[in-house]
Amino acid sequence: AQKITQTQPGMFVQEKEAVTLDCTYDTSDQSYGLFWYKQPSSGEMIFLIYQGSYDEQNATEGRYSLNFQKARKSANLVISASQLGDSAMYFCAMREDYSGYSTLTFGKGTMLLVSP
Amino acid sequence: DVKVTQSSRYLVKRTGEKVFLECVQDMDHENMFWYRQDPGLGLRLIYFSYDVKMKEKGDIPEGYSVSREKKERFSLILESASTNQTSMYLCASSLRGTTYEQYFGPGTRLTVT
Numbered sequence: 001a002q003k004i005t006q007t008q009p010g011m012f013v014q015e016k017e018a019v020t021l022d023c024t025y026d027t028s029d030q031s032y033g034l035f036w037y038k039q040p041s042s043g044e045m046i047f048l049i050y051q052g053s054y055d056e057q058n059a060t061e062g063r064y065s066l067n068f069q070k071a072r073k074s075a076n077l078v079i080s081a082s083q084l085g086d087s088a089m090y091f092c093a094m095r096e097d098y099s100g101y102s103t104l105t106f107g108k109g110t111m112l113l114v115s116p
Numbered sequence: 117d118v119k120v121t122q123s124s125r126y127l128v129k130r131t132g133e134k135v136f137l138e139c140v141q142d143m144d145h146e147n148m149f150w151y152r153q154d155p156g157l158g159l160r161l162i163y164f165s166y167d168v169k170m171k172e173k174g175d176i177p178e179g180y181s182v183s184r185e186k187k188e189r190f191s192l193i194l195e196s197a198s199t200n201q202t203s204m205y206l207c208a209s210s211l212r213g214t215t216y217e218q219y220f221g222p223g224t225r226l227t228v229t
Contacts, residue, residue: 004158035217045206045220091158101147101166103174104218108158 003027004094004107011112013082020067021077021110023092029053033095034075035104036066040088048090051075082114119143120221122207128227135194137224139207145219146212148190150174150182153204153223165190166212197228 005024013019025034036048051059051066059066067076079086089111093104123138139148147166151159151174161174163182171182179201183191190209194201204225208218 037220043204043223045208047217047219050217093159101164101172101212103149103161103164105161105175106151106159108156 003096003105004092006092006107006110008110009108011110013112013114015084015114015116016081018078018080019082019112021079021090021092021112023075023077023107025073025075025092025094027073027094027096029096031097033102034066034068035093035095036064036075036077037091037093037106038086038088039091039109045091049077079112084114084116087112087114120207120209120219122205122221122224124224125222126225126227128229129194129197130229131198133194133197133228135197135226135228137192137194137205137207137226139190139192139209139221140188141190141209141219142188143209143219144187145209146187147210147218148184149208149210149218150180150190150192151206151208152176153206159206162192197226199228202226202228 032053034051038046049061049064051068063080065078089109091109092107095102120141149164150162153159160176165171165184181193206223207221210216210218
C-alpha cells in the first residue's frame with residue numbers, strides 16, 4: 001500500500017489565486033513528520049515546509065501553509081497568491097523514524113502550472 | 117548554505133558498464149541518501165548511510181551498491197548498468213536527528229544505451 005498518496009497528477013491555477021495540493025499518508029507510528037518539496041524544471045529539490053506529528057499548529061512559511069488534519073491523515077499544501085515562479089512539481093514526503101536514523105518516503109508528485 | 121554536489125549532470129553509459137555516481141556535501145551531515153526519480157513514480161530510495169562505512173538498503177537496492185569511505189562523500193555504483201537503470205539520480209544529505217530536512221543535489225540524468 002502506498003504510504004504517501006498525491007491524487008492530483010496536475011493542477012492549473014491563475015496567477016494570484018490560492019491553490020491546495022492534496023497529500024494523504026498512511027502510518028501507524030505516533031511520531032512522524034511531513035515535508036513538502038518543490039522541484040522546478042531545473043531539477044533541484046527545494047524544501048518548502050515541515051509539520052511534525054505532535055505540532056498542534058499548522059506550519060506556515062511565507063505564502064506556504066500546511067493544512068494538517070491528523071485524524072484524516074492528510075497534510076495538504078496551500079499556496080496563497082500563486083506566482084508564475086510557482087510552476088513546478090510538488091512532492092509530499094513522510095519521515096519514518098528508526099533507531100538512530102530516519103528516512104523519507106515520497107509521493108508521486110503533483111505538477112502545478114500557474115498561468116498569467 | 118548547505119551544498120550538495122553531484123559529479124555529473126548528464127551521463128551516457130553502455131549496457132554492462134560499471135558506473136560510479138559521486139555525491140559530496142560540505143556541511144558535515146551524518147546522513148546521506150541516494151534516490152532515483154522516474155516519471156509517475158516519484159522519488160524512490162535506493163540506499164542511505166547514517167555514518168561513515170555504514171549503509172542501509174532502501175526500497176529498491178537491486179542492481180546498486182554504495183560506498184561511504186569519508187563523511188562528506190557517498191558514491192552510488194551500478195555494477196553492470198542496464199537500460200532499466202536509465203533515470204534521474206538524486207543525492208541528499210541531512211543532519212542526524214529526526215526533524216531535519218534533507219538537502220538535495222542537482223541530480224544526475226543517467227542514460228544507459
